[in-house]
Amino acid sequence: MVAHSTGGVVLSLASKRRSIRRYRRDSINIGDVLYAIKAALQAPSGANMQPWRFVVVVDPKMKVRLREVCEEWEKRFHESPTLPAWFREWLRRRGITWRKDFLTDAPVLVAVAAYKKAPYARESTWLAIGYLLLALEERGLASLTYTPPNPRRVAAILGIPEDYTLETIIPVGLPGEDKAKEPRMSLREAVYLDSWGKQLPEGVEG
Numbered sequence: 001m002v003a004h005s006t007g008g009v010v011l012s013l014a015s016k017r018r019s020i021r022r023y024r025r026d027s028i029n030i031g032d033v034l035y036a037i038k039a040a041l042q043a044p045s046g047a048n049m050q051p052w053r054f055v056v057v058v059d060p061k062m063k064v065r066l067r068e069v070c071e072e073w074e075k076r077f078h079e080s081p082t083l084p085a086w087f088r089e090w091l092r093r094r095g096i097t098w099r100k101d102f103l104t105d106a107p108v109l110v111a112v113a114a115y116k117k118a119p120y121a122r123e124s125t126w127l128a129i130g131y132l133l134l135a136l137e138e139r140g141l142a143s144l145t146y147t148p149p150n151p152r153r154v155a156a157i158l159g160i161p162e163d164y165t166l167e168t169i170i171p172v173g174l175p176g177e178d179k180a181k182e183p184r185m186s187l188r189e190a191v192y193l194d195s196w197g198k199q200l201p202e203g204v205e206g
């Protein structure tokens with residue numbers, strides 16, 4: 001088996017991209033956000049139902065309302081005794097607390113909703129989100145797939161109808177932190193050949 005590795009645009013963007021949780025308040029070009037959504041609209045979806053909808057939030061008052069309701073529920077989540085110890089430690093190491101400053105610091109938030117009645121609505125919507133993240137990276141914009149613990153409350157604030165689920169709120173802006181990429185698996189760790197457990201030959205790096 002021969003694998004050719006010439007670094008392409010997609011791999012380069014995907015490798016560079018990381019979740020950013022601190023944002024500069026500087027404004028950004030909304031055209032870049034719309035460009036990224038345009039890329040997201042090209043994603044495949046169950047029966048091509050395109051179940052995704054995007055609410056681009058720039059109104060500071062709306063951002064404050066979203067932050068308030070998210071933080072209220074984040075406090076409960078972070079204080080919950082049922083939170084597994086490993087996850088608590090994982091959050092602590094990254095300085096992730098109930099505070100969600102990025103919801104008001106980032107100049108733009110993109111809320112993404114999925115139409116519940118469409119086939120594979122959530123799978124399709126998250127595929128589109130993947131496209132969106134790479135396109136934002138291409139435009140030099142930082143992002144985070146923040147998943148609020150109380151999506152229904154958030155959806156209500158944004159006026160999202162009942163037959164849609166709020167999947168994520170993505171802050172978009174210029175990074176306010178310098179952050180290393182979280183480690184990723186190698187091809188040989190993640191990929192089997194022909195059947196489960198049968199590793200790729202050594203030296204295959206793709």
Ligand SMILES: Cc1cc2nc3c(=O)[nH]c(=O)nc-3n(C[C@H](O)[C@H](O)[C@H](O)COP(=O)(O)O)c2cc1C
Nearest residue numbers: 017018019020021096144145146147148180181182
């Ligand atoms: C479905 C999904 C939900 C996530 N939810 C959150 C979240 O609520 N808060 C957060 O800070 N990060 C969230 N993340 C970001 C992950 O923690 C992050 O992608 C992961 O640690 C890898 O880091 P990287 O994106 O910097 O490479 C989420 C990521 C995904 C894909």
